[in-house]
Amino acid sequence: MRSLGPNEIWFILLAVRWTLLLSIAAFAGGTVGGLLIALMRTSRFKGLRWAAIAYIKLFQGTPLLMQLVLAFFVPGIFGIDVDPWGAAALGLSLHASAFLGEIWRGCIEVVPKGQWEASSALGLRYWNQMRHIVVPQAFRIAIPPTVGFLVQLIKATSLASIIGFVELTRAAQVINNAVFQPFTIFGLVALTYFIVCWPLSLYSRRMEQKLALATR
Amino acid sequence: MNYVFEFGQVFAAWDELLAGALRTLWLSAASMAIGLVVAIAGALGKTSGPRWLRWVIDAYIELIRNTPFLIQIFMVFFGLPAIGIRLEADQAALLALVINVGAYGIEIIRAGIESIQKGQIEAGKALGLHPLQIFRHIVLKPALQAIYPSLTSQFILLMLNSSVCSAIAASELTAAANDIQARNFRSFEVYFVVTGMYFVLSLMFWGIFAWVERTFLRQPATR
Numbered sequence: 001m002r003s004l005g006p007n008e009i010w011f012i013l014l015a016v017r018w019t020l021l022l023s024i025a026a027f028a029g030g031t032v033g034g035l036l037i038a039l040m041r042t043s044r045f046k047g048l049r050w051a052a053i054a055y056i057k058l059f060q061g062t063p064l065l066m067q068l069v070l071a072f073f074v075p076g077i078f079g080i081d082v083d084p085w086g087a088a089a090l091g092l093s094l095h096a097s098a099f100l101g102e103i104w105r106g107c108i109e110v111v112p113k114g115q116w117e118a119s120s121a122l123g124l125r126y127w128n129q130m131r132h133i134v135v136p137q138a139f140r141i142a143i144p145p146t147v148g149f150l151v152q153l154i155k156a157t158s159l160a161s162i163i164g165f166v167e168l169t170r171a172a173q174v175i176n177n178a179v180f181q182p183f184t185i186f187g188l189v190a191l192t193y194f195i196v197c198w199p200l201s202l203y204s205r206r207m208e209q210k211l212a213l214a215t216r
Numbered sequence: 217m218n219y220v221f222e223f224g225q226v227f228a229a230w231d232e233l234l235a236g237a238l239r240t241l242w243l244s245a246a247s248m249a250i251g252l253v254v255a256i257a258g259a260l261g262k263t264s265g266p267r268w269l270r271w272v273i274d275a276y277i278e279l280i281r282n283t284p285f286l287i288q289i290f291m292v293f294f295g296l297p298a299i300g301i302r303l304e305a306d307q308a309a310l311l312a313l314v315i316n317v318g319a320y321g322i323e324i325i326r327a328g329i330e331s332i333q334k335g336q337i338e339a340g341k342a343l344g345l346h347p348l349q350i351f352r353h354i355v356l357k358p359a360l361q362a363i364y365p366s367l368t369s370q371f372i373l374l375m376l377n378s379s380v381c382s383a384i385a386a387s388e389l390t391a392a393a394n395d396i397q398a399r400n401f402r403s404f405e406v407y408f409v410v411t412g413m414y415f416v417l418s419l420m421f422w423g424i425f426a427w428v429e430r431t432f433l434r435q436p437a438t439r
Contacts, residue, residue, distance in 0.1 A: 058415070060418075061372075061376075061414070061415045061418035061419065061422075062376065062411050062414045062415050062418070063376040063377070063379035063380075063390070063411075063414055064376070065379045065380055065382070065390060066379060066390070066407060066410065066411040066414060067411075069403075069407045070404070070407055070408065070411060073403050073404040073407060074404065076219075076404070077219040077404060078219075079218070079219075151281075151282065155282075155283065155284040155285070156284070158284035158285075158286045158287060159284075159286060159380065161286070162286075162383060169284065169286055169287060173290075176294070181298075182290065182291075182294035182295045182297075182298065183291075183294075183295040183296075183298035183299070186287055186290045186291050186294065186295050187291070187295065189287055190279075190283045190287045190288075190291065193282065193283045193284055193287065194278075194279065194282045194283055197282035197283070198278060198282045201278070201281065201282055
Protein backbone atom coordinates (compact mmCIF):
# COMPACT_ATOMS: atom_id res chain seq x y z
CA MET A 1 0.00 0.00 0.00
CA ARG A 2 1.20 3.49 -0.81
CA SER A 3 1.58 5.94 1.99
CA LEU A 4 0.70 9.60 2.11
CA GLY A 5 3.91 11.35 1.06
CA PRO A 6 4.79 14.75 -0.40
CA ASN A 7 4.00 13.48 -3.93
CA GLU A 8 0.45 12.54 -2.97
CA ILE A 9 -0.17 15.81 -1.16
CA TRP A 10 1.27 17.75 -4.10
CA PHE A 11 -1.04 15.86 -6.50
CA ILE A 12 -4.07 16.89 -4.42
CA LEU A 13 -2.99 20.51 -4.02
CA LEU A 14 -2.24 20.90 -7.73
CA ALA A 15 -5.75 19.72 -8.58
CA VAL A 16 -7.05 22.97 -7.09
CA ARG A 17 -6.24 24.59 -10.45
CA TRP A 18 -9.02 22.52 -12.04
CA THR A 19 -11.40 23.62 -9.33
CA LEU A 20 -10.49 27.25 -10.01
CA LEU A 21 -10.64 26.84 -13.79
CA LEU A 22 -14.06 25.20 -13.60
CA SER A 23 -15.26 27.96 -11.27
CA ILE A 24 -14.07 30.62 -13.70
CA ALA A 25 -15.66 28.87 -16.69
CA ALA A 26 -18.96 28.45 -14.83
CA PHE A 27 -18.90 32.04 -13.60
CA ALA A 28 -18.20 33.35 -17.12
CA GLY A 29 -20.99 31.22 -18.60
CA GLY A 30 -23.27 32.18 -15.72
CA THR A 31 -22.55 35.88 -16.25
CA VAL A 32 -23.69 35.74 -19.89
CA GLY A 33 -26.72 33.57 -19.09
CA GLY A 34 -27.52 35.48 -15.91
CA LEU A 35 -27.54 38.84 -17.72
CA LEU A 36 -29.92 37.39 -20.28
CA ILE A 37 -32.21 35.97 -17.60
CA ALA A 38 -32.14 39.22 -15.59
CA LEU A 39 -33.04 41.28 -18.68
CA MET A 40 -35.80 38.85 -19.60
CA ARG A 41 -37.09 38.80 -16.04
CA THR A 42 -37.39 42.60 -15.95
CA SER A 43 -38.66 42.89 -19.52
CA ARG A 44 -41.88 44.64 -20.58
CA PHE A 45 -42.95 41.52 -22.46
CA LYS A 46 -44.97 38.99 -20.51
CA GLY A 47 -43.73 36.00 -22.53
CA LEU A 48 -40.07 36.78 -21.81
CA ARG A 49 -40.78 37.35 -18.11
CA TRP A 50 -42.59 34.02 -17.83
CA ALA A 51 -39.86 32.12 -19.65
CA ALA A 52 -37.28 33.59 -17.26
CA ILE A 53 -39.41 32.73 -14.21
CA ALA A 54 -39.85 29.14 -15.44
CA TYR A 55 -36.11 28.81 -16.00
CA ILE A 56 -35.28 30.14 -12.54
CA LYS A 57 -37.90 27.97 -10.80
CA LEU A 58 -36.70 24.87 -12.62
CA PHE A 59 -33.07 25.38 -11.62
CA GLN A 60 -33.85 26.49 -8.07
CA GLY A 61 -36.26 23.59 -7.58
CA THR A 62 -34.02 20.68 -8.61
CA PRO A 63 -30.73 19.44 -7.14
CA LEU A 64 -27.53 20.73 -8.72
CA LEU A 65 -26.25 17.16 -8.74
CA MET A 66 -29.14 16.13 -11.02
CA GLN A 67 -28.49 19.16 -13.25
CA LEU A 68 -24.86 18.08 -13.67
CA VAL A 69 -25.80 14.45 -14.31
CA LEU A 70 -28.32 15.52 -16.96
CA ALA A 71 -25.75 17.89 -18.52
CA PHE A 72 -23.62 14.80 -18.88
CA PHE A 73 -26.29 12.56 -20.47
CA VAL A 74 -28.51 14.95 -22.46
CA PRO A 75 -25.93 15.96 -25.14
CA GLY A 76 -25.46 12.25 -25.86
CA ILE A 77 -29.11 12.01 -26.87
CA PHE A 78 -28.40 14.48 -29.65
CA GLY A 79 -25.32 12.55 -30.68
CA ILE A 80 -22.93 15.06 -29.11
CA ASP A 81 -20.15 13.56 -27.02
CA VAL A 82 -19.20 15.55 -23.93
CA ASP A 83 -16.42 14.75 -21.53
CA PRO A 84 -16.85 15.32 -17.78
CA TRP A 85 -15.16 18.75 -18.09
CA GLY A 86 -17.63 19.93 -20.75
CA ALA A 87 -20.61 18.53 -18.88
CA ALA A 88 -19.54 20.14 -15.60
CA ALA A 89 -18.85 23.52 -17.23
CA LEU A 90 -22.18 23.42 -19.08
CA GLY A 91 -24.23 22.26 -16.07
CA LEU A 92 -22.67 24.76 -13.66
CA SER A 93 -23.08 27.61 -16.19
CA LEU A 94 -26.78 26.90 -16.64
CA HIS A 95 -27.14 26.62 -12.85
CA ALA A 96 -25.27 29.88 -12.24
CA SER A 97 -27.37 31.65 -14.91
CA ALA A 98 -30.54 30.99 -12.94
CA PHE A 99 -29.14 32.17 -9.60
CA LEU A 100 -27.22 35.18 -10.95
CA GLY A 101 -30.25 36.11 -13.06
CA GLU A 102 -32.43 36.20 -9.96
CA ILE A 103 -29.82 38.14 -7.94
CA TRP A 104 -29.32 40.75 -10.68
CA ARG A 105 -33.05 41.10 -11.30
CA GLY A 106 -33.33 42.28 -7.70
CA CYS A 107 -30.51 44.78 -8.24
CA ILE A 108 -32.10 46.15 -11.42
CA GLU A 109 -35.45 46.55 -9.70
CA VAL A 110 -33.91 48.53 -6.83
CA VAL A 111 -33.01 51.34 -9.23
CA PRO A 112 -35.80 53.88 -8.67
CA LYS A 113 -38.47 54.21 -11.32
CA GLY A 114 -37.79 57.92 -11.59
CA GLN A 115 -34.41 57.11 -13.11
CA TRP A 116 -36.14 55.25 -15.95
CA GLU A 117 -38.62 58.06 -16.43
CA ALA A 118 -35.95 60.78 -16.37
CA SER A 119 -33.79 58.95 -18.87
CA SER A 120 -36.67 58.28 -21.23
CA ALA A 121 -37.60 61.96 -20.95
CA LEU A 122 -34.05 62.64 -22.12
CA GLY A 123 -34.82 60.56 -25.19
CA LEU A 124 -32.82 57.47 -24.27
CA ARG A 125 -34.04 54.12 -25.56
CA TYR A 126 -33.98 50.79 -23.68
CA TRP A 127 -30.38 49.73 -24.40
CA ASN A 128 -28.93 53.15 -23.64
CA GLN A 129 -31.04 53.44 -20.49
CA MET A 130 -29.74 50.07 -19.38
CA ARG A 131 -26.14 50.81 -20.30
CA HIS A 132 -25.76 54.35 -18.99
CA ILE A 133 -28.37 54.72 -16.25
CA VAL A 134 -29.54 51.44 -14.75
CA VAL A 135 -26.60 49.02 -14.95
CA PRO A 136 -24.01 51.40 -13.41
CA GLN A 137 -26.26 51.89 -10.38
CA ALA A 138 -27.31 48.24 -10.15
CA PHE A 139 -23.69 47.12 -10.50
CA ARG A 140 -22.62 48.60 -7.15
CA ILE A 141 -25.30 46.85 -5.14
CA ALA A 142 -24.81 43.64 -7.12
CA ILE A 143 -21.23 43.12 -5.97
CA PRO A 144 -21.76 41.63 -2.47
CA PRO A 145 -24.43 39.05 -3.43
CA THR A 146 -22.56 38.16 -6.62
CA VAL A 147 -19.34 37.47 -4.74
CA GLY A 148 -21.41 35.54 -2.19
CA PHE A 149 -22.78 33.39 -4.98
CA LEU A 150 -19.27 32.91 -6.39
CA VAL A 151 -18.38 31.20 -3.10
CA GLN A 152 -21.38 28.90 -3.55
CA LEU A 153 -20.24 28.18 -7.09
CA ILE A 154 -16.67 27.31 -6.08
CA LYS A 155 -18.02 24.90 -3.48
CA ALA A 156 -20.47 23.51 -6.06
CA THR A 157 -17.63 22.52 -8.40
CA SER A 158 -16.87 19.72 -5.94
CA LEU A 159 -19.97 17.93 -7.30
CA ALA A 160 -18.22 17.66 -10.69
CA SER A 161 -16.19 14.90 -9.02
CA ILE A 162 -19.33 12.74 -9.02
CA ILE A 163 -19.60 12.85 -12.81
CA GLY A 164 -15.90 12.00 -13.04
CA PHE A 165 -14.12 15.33 -13.52
CA VAL A 166 -10.80 15.28 -11.67
CA GLU A 167 -10.69 18.45 -9.61
CA LEU A 168 -9.74 18.94 -5.97
CA THR A 169 -12.35 16.59 -4.47
CA ARG A 170 -11.87 13.82 -7.04
CA ALA A 171 -8.09 14.02 -6.72
CA ALA A 172 -8.49 13.60 -2.96
CA GLN A 173 -10.72 10.55 -3.48
CA VAL A 174 -8.22 9.01 -5.89
CA ILE A 175 -5.37 9.42 -3.40
CA ASN A 176 -7.52 8.29 -0.50
CA ASN A 177 -8.41 5.08 -2.33
CA ALA A 178 -4.69 4.32 -2.52
CA VAL A 179 -3.49 5.35 0.93
CA PHE A 180 -6.70 5.36 3.00
CA GLN A 181 -6.11 8.24 5.36
CA PRO A 182 -9.49 9.95 4.96
CA PHE A 183 -9.30 12.20 8.01
CA THR A 184 -6.02 13.81 6.96
CA ILE A 185 -6.81 13.95 3.24
CA PHE A 186 -10.34 15.34 3.39
CA GLY A 187 -9.26 17.65 6.20
CA LEU A 188 -6.52 19.01 3.94
CA VAL A 189 -9.01 19.42 1.09
CA ALA A 190 -11.51 21.18 3.35
CA LEU A 191 -8.75 23.55 4.40
CA THR A 192 -7.88 24.25 0.75
CA TYR A 193 -11.48 25.11 -0.12
CA PHE A 194 -11.60 27.27 2.99
CA ILE A 195 -8.51 29.22 2.00
CA VAL A 196 -10.05 29.94 -1.42
CA CYS A 197 -13.57 30.75 -0.21
CA TRP A 198 -13.12 32.55 3.10
CA PRO A 199 -11.47 35.74 1.77
CA LEU A 200 -14.27 36.04 -0.79
CA SER A 201 -16.89 35.59 1.94
CA LEU A 202 -15.23 38.25 4.09
CA TYR A 203 -14.97 40.65 1.14
CA SER A 204 -18.64 40.12 0.28
CA ARG A 205 -19.70 40.81 3.86
CA ARG A 206 -17.52 43.91 4.15
CA MET A 207 -18.89 45.36 0.93
CA GLU A 208 -22.40 44.64 2.10
CA GLN A 209 -21.87 46.52 5.37
CA LYS A 210 -20.26 49.42 3.53
CA LEU A 211 -23.22 49.62 1.19
CA ALA A 212 -25.69 49.40 4.08
CA LEU A 213 -23.93 52.35 5.75
CA ALA A 214 -23.86 54.36 2.52
CA THR A 215 -27.57 53.97 1.84
CA ARG A 216 -28.67 54.66 5.39
CA MET B 217 -31.36 12.22 -33.28
CA ASN B 218 -31.48 8.42 -33.27
CA TYR B 219 -31.95 8.00 -29.55
CA VAL B 220 -34.83 5.71 -28.55
CA PHE B 221 -36.39 6.72 -25.25
CA GLU B 222 -37.34 3.88 -22.95
CA PHE B 223 -39.15 5.29 -19.97
CA GLY B 224 -40.96 1.97 -19.45
CA GLN B 225 -37.99 0.47 -17.65
CA VAL B 226 -37.88 3.44 -15.30
CA PHE B 227 -41.53 3.32 -14.40
CA ALA B 228 -41.24 -0.44 -13.86
CA ALA B 229 -39.11 0.47 -10.83
CA TRP B 230 -41.72 2.90 -9.48
CA ASP B 231 -41.76 1.25 -6.07
CA GLU B 232 -38.03 1.86 -5.61
CA LEU B 233 -38.40 5.48 -6.75
CA LEU B 234 -41.30 6.09 -4.39
CA ALA B 235 -39.40 4.52 -1.49
CA GLY B 236 -36.41 6.73 -2.36
CA ALA B 237 -38.56 9.86 -2.45
CA LEU B 238 -40.03 9.00 0.95
CA ARG B 239 -36.52 8.50 2.37
CA THR B 240 -35.48 11.89 0.96
CA LEU B 241 -38.57 13.42 2.53
CA TRP B 242 -37.80 11.82 5.88
CA LEU B 243 -34.09 12.69 5.75
CA SER B 244 -34.73 16.33 4.95
CA ALA B 245 -37.61 16.76 7.40
CA ALA B 246 -35.53 15.21 10.21
CA SER B 247 -32.49 17.36 9.47
CA MET B 248 -34.66 20.48 9.21
CA ALA B 249 -36.12 19.80 12.67
CA ILE B 250 -32.82 18.95 14.38
CA GLY B 251 -30.99 21.64 12.41
CA LEU B 252 -33.47 24.23 13.63
CA VAL B 253 -32.74 23.26 17.26
CA VAL B 254 -28.99 23.54 16.60
CA ALA B 255 -29.51 26.91 14.91
CA ILE B 256 -31.60 28.31 17.78
CA ALA B 257 -29.10 27.09 20.38
CA GLY B 258 -26.21 28.48 18.35
CA ALA B 259 -27.91 31.83 17.82
CA LEU B 260 -28.63 32.10 21.56
CA GLY B 261 -25.01 31.27 22.33
CA LYS B 262 -23.81 33.80 19.82
CA THR B 263 -25.99 36.65 21.05
CA SER B 264 -25.75 36.08 24.80
CA GLY B 265 -23.08 33.46 25.49
CA PRO B 266 -19.61 34.01 26.95
CA ARG B 267 -16.86 35.20 24.68
CA TRP B 268 -15.14 31.83 24.12
CA LEU B 269 -18.46 30.26 23.12
CA ARG B 270 -19.11 33.03 20.61
CA TRP B 271 -15.68 32.42 19.17
CA VAL B 272 -16.31 28.66 18.84
CA ILE B 273 -19.68 29.26 17.17
CA ASP B 274 -18.14 31.75 14.75
CA ALA B 275 -15.43 29.27 13.81
CA TYR B 276 -18.06 26.58 13.22
CA ILE B 277 -20.13 28.87 11.00
CA GLU B 278 -17.20 30.05 8.89
CA LEU B 279 -15.78 26.54 8.53
CA ILE B 280 -19.05 25.06 7.32
CA ARG B 281 -20.05 27.94 5.06
CA ASN B 282 -16.72 28.00 3.26
CA THR B 283 -16.29 24.29 2.52
CA PRO B 284 -18.36 22.08 0.17
CA PHE B 285 -21.08 19.87 1.61
CA LEU B 286 -19.60 16.89 -0.24
CA ILE B 287 -16.35 17.24 1.72
CA GLN B 288 -18.30 17.64 4.96
CA ILE B 289 -20.17 14.40 4.37
CA PHE B 290 -16.90 12.62 3.48
CA MET B 291 -15.40 13.91 6.72
CA VAL B 292 -18.34 12.58 8.72
CA PHE B 293 -18.55 9.22 6.97
CA PHE B 294 -14.90 8.41 6.19
CA GLY B 295 -13.05 10.77 8.54
CA LEU B 296 -14.81 10.30 11.87
CA PRO B 297 -13.99 6.56 12.14
CA ALA B 298 -10.35 7.65 12.45
CA ILE B 299 -11.24 9.17 15.83
CA GLY B 300 -13.39 6.19 16.78
CA ILE B 301 -16.83 7.38 15.67
CA ARG B 302 -18.29 4.91 13.19
CA LEU B 303 -21.65 5.73 11.61
CA GLU B 304 -23.96 4.00 9.15
CA ALA B 305 -24.35 5.83 5.82
CA ASP B 306 -27.85 7.03 6.76
CA GLN B 307 -26.74 8.31 10.15
CA ALA B 308 -23.74 10.04 8.60
CA ALA B 309 -26.02 11.69 6.03
CA LEU B 310 -28.37 12.97 8.73
CA LEU B 311 -25.50 14.24 10.89
CA ALA B 312 -23.79 15.98 7.96
CA LEU B 313 -27.03 17.66 6.87
CA VAL B 314 -27.72 18.85 10.44
CA ILE B 315 -24.19 20.23 10.82
CA ASN B 316 -24.50 21.99 7.47
CA VAL B 317 -27.94 23.54 7.87
CA GLY B 318 -27.17 24.47 11.48
CA ALA B 319 -24.36 26.80 10.36
CA TYR B 320 -26.61 28.62 7.89
CA GLY B 321 -29.52 28.61 10.34
CA ILE B 322 -27.57 30.31 13.15
CA GLU B 323 -26.88 33.40 11.03
CA ILE B 324 -30.49 33.56 9.86
CA ILE B 325 -31.90 33.23 13.37
CA ARG B 326 -29.38 35.66 14.84
CA ALA B 327 -30.50 38.24 12.29
CA GLY B 328 -34.05 37.59 13.48
CA ILE B 329 -33.12 38.03 17.14
CA GLU B 330 -31.28 41.26 16.36
CA SER B 331 -34.34 42.56 14.53
CA ILE B 332 -36.12 42.70 17.91
CA GLN B 333 -35.71 46.11 19.45
CA LYS B 334 -34.23 46.41 22.92
CA GLY B 335 -37.24 48.32 24.19
CA GLN B 336 -39.43 45.28 23.61
CA ILE B 337 -37.23 43.12 25.83
CA GLU B 338 -37.03 45.85 28.49
CA ALA B 339 -40.81 46.06 28.45
CA GLY B 340 -40.93 42.31 29.01
CA LYS B 341 -38.58 42.64 31.97
CA ALA B 342 -40.64 45.47 33.40
CA LEU B 343 -43.68 43.17 33.26
CA GLY B 344 -41.73 40.68 35.40
CA LEU B 345 -41.43 37.97 32.77
CA HIS B 346 -38.91 35.19 33.22
CA PRO B 347 -35.99 35.37 30.73
CA LEU B 348 -37.26 32.19 29.04
CA GLN B 349 -40.73 33.70 28.71
CA ILE B 350 -39.22 36.83 27.24
CA PHE B 351 -37.29 34.72 24.75
CA ARG B 352 -40.32 32.70 23.72
CA HIS B 353 -42.99 35.37 23.47
CA ILE B 354 -41.11 38.57 22.76
CA VAL B 355 -38.06 37.41 20.87
CA LEU B 356 -38.78 34.08 19.18
CA LYS B 357 -42.17 34.54 17.57
CA PRO B 358 -41.68 37.97 15.99
CA ALA B 359 -38.17 36.92 15.00
CA LEU B 360 -39.59 33.83 13.29
CA GLN B 361 -41.95 36.03 11.31
CA ALA B 362 -39.05 38.17 10.17
CA ILE B 363 -36.79 35.32 9.10
CA TYR B 364 -39.40 32.89 7.80
CA PRO B 365 -38.69 33.45 4.08
CA SER B 366 -34.92 32.95 4.31
CA LEU B 367 -35.26 30.04 6.72
CA THR B 368 -37.67 28.15 4.48
CA SER B 369 -35.62 28.68 1.33
CA GLN B 370 -32.64 27.35 3.29
CA PHE B 371 -34.74 24.28 4.12
CA ILE B 372 -35.59 23.70 0.45
CA LEU B 373 -31.91 24.04 -0.42
CA LEU B 374 -31.25 21.41 2.25
CA MET B 375 -33.75 19.04 0.66
CA LEU B 376 -32.10 19.48 -2.76
CA ASN B 377 -28.66 19.17 -1.18
CA SER B 378 -29.61 15.82 0.37
CA SER B 379 -29.13 14.30 -3.11
CA VAL B 380 -25.39 14.66 -2.47
CA CYS B 381 -25.77 12.03 0.28
CA SER B 382 -25.92 9.47 -2.54
CA ALA B 383 -22.14 9.89 -2.72
CA ILE B 384 -21.84 7.76 0.43
CA ALA B 385 -24.74 5.52 -0.68
CA ALA B 386 -27.13 6.72 2.00
CA SER B 387 -30.62 5.56 1.09
CA GLU B 388 -32.51 8.40 -0.60
CA LEU B 389 -33.90 9.30 -4.02
CA THR B 390 -30.65 9.88 -5.94
CA ALA B 391 -29.15 6.65 -4.58
CA ALA B 392 -32.29 4.83 -5.76
CA ALA B 393 -31.75 6.37 -9.21
CA ASN B 394 -28.13 5.20 -9.20
CA ASP B 395 -29.24 1.63 -8.36
CA ILE B 396 -31.85 1.56 -11.11
CA GLN B 397 -29.58 2.92 -13.83
CA ALA B 398 -26.82 0.51 -12.83
CA ARG B 399 -29.26 -2.31 -13.67
CA ASN B 400 -30.86 -1.08 -16.89
CA PHE B 401 -28.36 1.53 -18.22
CA ARG B 402 -31.20 3.94 -19.08
CA SER B 403 -29.25 6.75 -17.42
CA PHE B 404 -30.97 9.71 -19.03
CA GLU B 405 -34.48 8.38 -18.48
CA VAL B 406 -33.85 7.51 -14.83
CA TYR B 407 -32.23 10.84 -13.90
CA PHE B 408 -34.79 12.81 -15.90
CA VAL B 409 -37.68 11.22 -14.01
CA VAL B 410 -35.91 11.64 -10.67
CA THR B 411 -35.16 15.31 -11.38
CA GLY B 412 -38.88 15.74 -12.03
CA MET B 413 -39.62 14.04 -8.71
CA TYR B 414 -37.30 16.45 -6.88
CA PHE B 415 -39.10 19.33 -8.54
CA VAL B 416 -42.43 18.00 -7.27
CA LEU B 417 -40.91 17.71 -3.78
CA SER B 418 -39.77 21.36 -4.00
CA LEU B 419 -43.23 22.47 -5.09
CA MET B 420 -44.67 20.52 -2.16
CA PHE B 421 -42.35 22.19 0.35
CA TRP B 422 -43.01 25.63 -1.18
CA GLY B 423 -46.74 24.92 -0.81
CA ILE B 424 -46.52 23.67 2.77
CA PHE B 425 -44.29 26.56 3.89
CA ALA B 426 -46.62 29.12 2.30
CA TRP B 427 -49.59 27.47 4.02
CA VAL B 428 -47.86 27.49 7.43
CA GLU B 429 -47.01 31.18 6.99
CA ARG B 430 -50.62 32.06 6.14
CA THR B 431 -52.04 29.99 8.97
CA PHE B 432 -49.69 30.43 11.92
CA LEU B 433 -47.37 33.33 11.29
CA ARG B 434 -49.69 36.05 10.10
CA GLN B 435 -48.75 39.37 11.61
CA PRO B 436 -51.29 40.51 14.18
CA ALA B 437 -53.39 43.35 12.84
CA THR B 438 -51.76 46.66 13.66
CA ARG B 439 -53.95 49.20 15.30
